[in-house]
Amino acid sequence: MSIHYILILNRQGKTRLNKWFNKNQTRSEQLKSIGEIHRIVSSRDSKYQSNFIEYQQTKLVYRRYAGLYFIMAIDLNDSELSYLESLHFFVEVLDTYFDNVIELDLVFNFSKIYNIVDEIFLGGEINEISKSRVLSRLTYLDSLDVN
Amino acid sequence: MASLKSFIKAVRKAKTIADERNVVMKESASIRTSFKDTNLDQNSRRISISKLLYLYIMGEKTHFGQVECIKLLASPRFTDKRLGYLATMLLLDENQEVLTLLTNSLDNDMQHNNSYVNSLALCCLGNLASPELARDLYTNVEKLMGSSNPYLRKKALIVAAKLIDKDPELGEFFIDKLPQLIIDKNSGVLLGCLALIKSLYNTPSFQPTLIKLSNKLLSILKKLITSGYNPDYDVLGINDPFLQTELIAILRLFSTNQAFNQVDEFNDILTQICSIEIGKNVNHAILYECIRTIFLVGSDQSLKILAINILGKFLTTKDNNTRYIALNTLLKVINIEPQAVQRHRSIIVGCLNDGDISIRRRSLELTFAILNESNIRVLIKEILKFLTFTNDNDLKPFIIQQLILSIDKYSPNDSWKFDNFIKILQISSNFINLQYISQILGNLIRVPNDLKASVIEKVHKSFAEAEIKNQFGLSIVIIWSLGEYYDIISNPEINETSILSLFKDIINNSVYSTSERDHLINYALIACIKLSSKFSNTASLESLRKLLLENTSNTNLEIQIRSIEFSELLTTDSKLKKSILSKVPPPPIKERQMLSLTQNEPTTKVKSQTPEPNDLLDLAQESKNDLLSDIFDSKPKPAKNDILDLFDSVPKQAPTNVGIKAFENSDLSLTFIPKQISNGQAAIDSKIITTKTIENLQFLIAVPKSQKLTISTNPNTNMMMVNSGDLVLQNIKLTGKEGSKIKFRIKISYNVNGEAVNQQFDFSGFEQNL
Secondary structure, rough: OOOEEEEEEEEEEEEOEEEEEEOOOHHHHHHHHHHHHHHHHHHOOOOOOOOEEEOOOEEEEEEEOEEEEEEEEOOOOOOOOHHHHHHHHHHHHHHHHHHOOOHHHHHOOHHHHHHHHHHHHHHHOOOOHHHHHHOOOHHHHHHHOOO | OHHHHHHHHHHHHHHHHHHHHHHHHHHHHHHHHHOOOOOOHHHHHHHHHHHHHHHHHHOOHHHHHHHHHHHHHHOOOOOHHHHHHHHHHOOOOOOOOHHHHHHHHHHHHHHHHHHHHHHHHHHHHHOOOOOOHHHHHHHHHHHHHOOOOOHHHHHHHHHHHHHHHHHHHHHHHHHHHHHOOOOOOOOHHHHHHHHHHHHHHEEEEEEHHHHOOHHHHHHHHHHHHHOOOOOEEEEEEEHHHHHHHHHHHHHHHHHOOOOOHHHHHHHHHHHOOOOOOOOOOHHHHHHHHHHHHHHHHHHOHHHHHHHHHHHHHHHHOOOOHHHHHHHHHHHHOOOOOOOHHOOOHHHHHHHHOOOHHHHHHHHHHHHHHHHHOOOOOHHHHHHHHHHHHOOOOOOOOHHHHHHHHHHHHHOHHHHHHHHHHHHHHHHHHHOOOHHHHHHHHHHHHOOOOOHHHHHHHHHHHHHHHHOHHHHHHHHHHHHHHHHHHHHHHOOOOOOHHHHHHHHHHHHHHOOOOHHHHHHHHHHOOOOOOOOOOOOHHHHHHHHHHHHHHHHOOOHHHHHHHHHHHHHHHHHHOOOHHHHOOOOOOOOOOOOOOOOOOOOOOOOOOOOOOOOOOOHHHEEEEEEHHHHHHHHOOOOOOOOOHHHHHHHHHOOOOOOOOOOOEEEEEOOOEEEEEEEEEEOEEEEEEEEEEEEOOOOEEEEEEEOOOEEEEEEEEEEOOOOHHHHHHHHEEEEEEEEEOOOOOOOOEEEEEEOOOOOOEEEEEOOOOOOOOO
């Protein structure tokens, strides 16, 4: 298992996305973890601290973009730097897709965010690494998804 | 029914939490009601489920919609399917019964003539595979792996990897496909291949076939780093970094296998990659992957030094993440290339003042790790400075213990050693563990008398000048050493009256906690009885007697017993008393283990399994935190009085090679003979001696995840049939993190007189650690 879960939380701790690839935790444990993670991540100093935290039996790799925390939990022996890079890749895709993404885009289009996650990650593994491919694929799928 | 958008708006409009709950409850109820409608059309179902997903993100209950999700994805419309699959992946998990309802839809959709529908089903299976689904649907995945559409191939490959994780036996259906797929031009497909290789590699019987792919992997990697700009996969000037890191990681996995014989070629490529400049995260990610590999592959020394120098450069960057990684890695490789790490000493020590606590901790641990005879003066000074100014009370006991251990081990001479012990005591307040105070006292016993006297005078002086109120460590040392060595001190300032008032001041000082006070009184009682044979003034002797008597009614049982015994001792005849109260002999030198702050990382991945009651592997579940909790347990251990350690002059038994009996019953006995345990490696013989004729002997050992174990049996041994009195000898080789404890979970099963016998037990009786 590479990525255990991906979270997007805002500064107040509201969940904007939670995707669990590792489903060993029960729902109530998941919600408890989200609360704890928000507390840990939001209390850290972005200037003086690294973007890595050991949490339970995983490592959290996170980065704050404007008012949102993008967080990934990975295996203890996986490379933090690589996953930080893939987290950034995900954010870049979001940003291009929504043309300067803001929190409200995530609120009203949450299912699209999940679709984007599914284009980039599959079962916790990174699966597509070309931004243009992901974006053209998404555009095409959305055109099928007429409503 | 209202739209999703208006629901989200209503939630956002709610001013109070109560308002919000109200909106949520109402919507949740209306979703439930809509699901009860047996004639619900897919359009309304889709809207209900989209709202249900919003509730899911908010953390509300959503389980009632699980079946509806599966109904939605069975719709022929792509829009319905897309949301249906999305909701199914989020709301269901692999342990639910409802999952069986999914089998048919997944089967149909993977055979659908529309590739977009195929990919939805694949994605769902990849996220939700249960062992049953894996077995029912693997043929569909196999087919899609051969699709002409690279998009489906890359997804199918990763799904295959996930299915194999659930049921390793499925690997045989996929492994043969790899050679055709690994030559694919598409980067996504290659990533999929690597994921599949990683999953297959967990099964040892597949390893030889996989390793044959090394040549291909190496050439892909080579091509990646030499080919020019590729706009699709370029990240800040690096060509497809994700594929590069994954390739390096897989080759690293292979390189630990004996069948891998392209070490030189791999090293060449690593050297080439290491020439990329530092400064950007993506470059660091690749370099980090290389560095981790270099220390595992058995690369030559020049490459290792190159790797350490890159880590040194990492330490000079401004990026916290990179520095964190560098320190972490240096800690792991310090034992491999100590000299090369030493060269970066000043940067490492500089990180002690970093703003990030996790960096400070790691650099602290690394500083201790590089400490030796030649740099001890500089480094101890830096660490003492750090200890004086840090507010991190959790860390202090660790630092103090490490300081004492390191000084004891590397100090250039005794007088320097004690000067620094005193400095530690001065700033240690009550963060010092009694065990380590004893270590200092043990050192004091071993030095010549003139040095003893001067040390005690210095302690006495620093005690008088101490600024911190709680001087637990210093107090214990001064009480004990005055009691033991008053007669060799010639300083007129230290006289009978001053000692008595010093004792009283310490015992009556209200800064100490009850348990600290009890320890102090205990030490004071011992000092009093010792001093009773050294004091000459009658008034002083009377004061000593009073001090002892005062405590005969102490509520602490230990203290009460001591003081009554000692009061009795005062009245016994002087010859006997003298021999009892003579000076203690030096204690045996104990080799103490250097401690580690960070957890050791698991070297092997063990797949998640539902634990069976008889699971051999659950030893691995044990918390790795014991060491940490030990370190951070700053309270002195109450029950044990450590001065007794000093009285204990019986030297510890030297480890002998007769072996340690681990198990015995009426049929057989098991003995372990440790042959060599050091540097993270252990070679141990296990000897089973039978007393009856037994059949089908099976002997299994499990070790914690962080260690690796191989057992080999003498080929002539017949485990199927062991005669009475026979000996079964096996060699156990264990590798793991240096200093970790050796723990076995052992399972012995055999048949005797036609009856099956099973024995399972834990054994950790080895004297040494890895």
